[in-house]
Amino acid sequence: MKWTRAFQHLETLATACDEMRGLPLPVTQLWVFGQFLESPADLDSVHVALAVDLPEVPWLSAPAGASHWANATRMARNPFTPVWRSARAPIWNHFVVRPALVWDASEGVLSDALTAIRDEKADRARIAAPGTEELRARLDDELAISLAAMRSRVSAYSEKRWSPGKLEPVADDLHAVTSGYLDILDAR
Helix, strand or coil, X not given: CCHHHHHHHHHHHHHHHHHCCCCCCCEXXXXXXXXXXXXXXXXXXXXXXXXXXXXXXXXXXCCCCHHHHHHHCCHHHCXXXXXXXXXXXXXXXXXXXXXXXXXXXXXXXXXXXXXXXXXXXXXXXXXXXXXXXXXXXXXXXXXXXXXXXXXXHHHHHHHHCCCCCCCHHHHHHHHHHHXXXXXXXXXX
């Protein structure tokens, strides 16, 4: 996809975030990161991080209601690669590097940030990279959150394993938190 088209999708998503504040999933911020901010080259998708007002969101997992939110905002139909993050912790980690905030529930669409990105001056909108020790501490916190989530999902899977009904949602959730745990473990 052309970079200009990707930018249009991002603007549309930021506007949709602003319009969908009343949805049950409390999304509070939309951040963009990755190749999209590096250069105006063609790309497959735009990496975005969505902050939700929940105490913890294990890495690479999605909170309850995320798929409904993604459908309501049309994010699911457009070329986005989302990661869900807790608004109560730093948005960044080993994968979400120097993101730029483009929408905030209290301020709305951040047109200055979008203008900087459009004008190829994304560095003006990006946050600073953490130091080595700060990143390590963040990964340690995320690893603990992911391990607790993995243990919880294993228990839920064990309870559901031989019960009536579909196992896929429980298994998919277990797979997501396990993948996140292993990714953080590898990053450490």
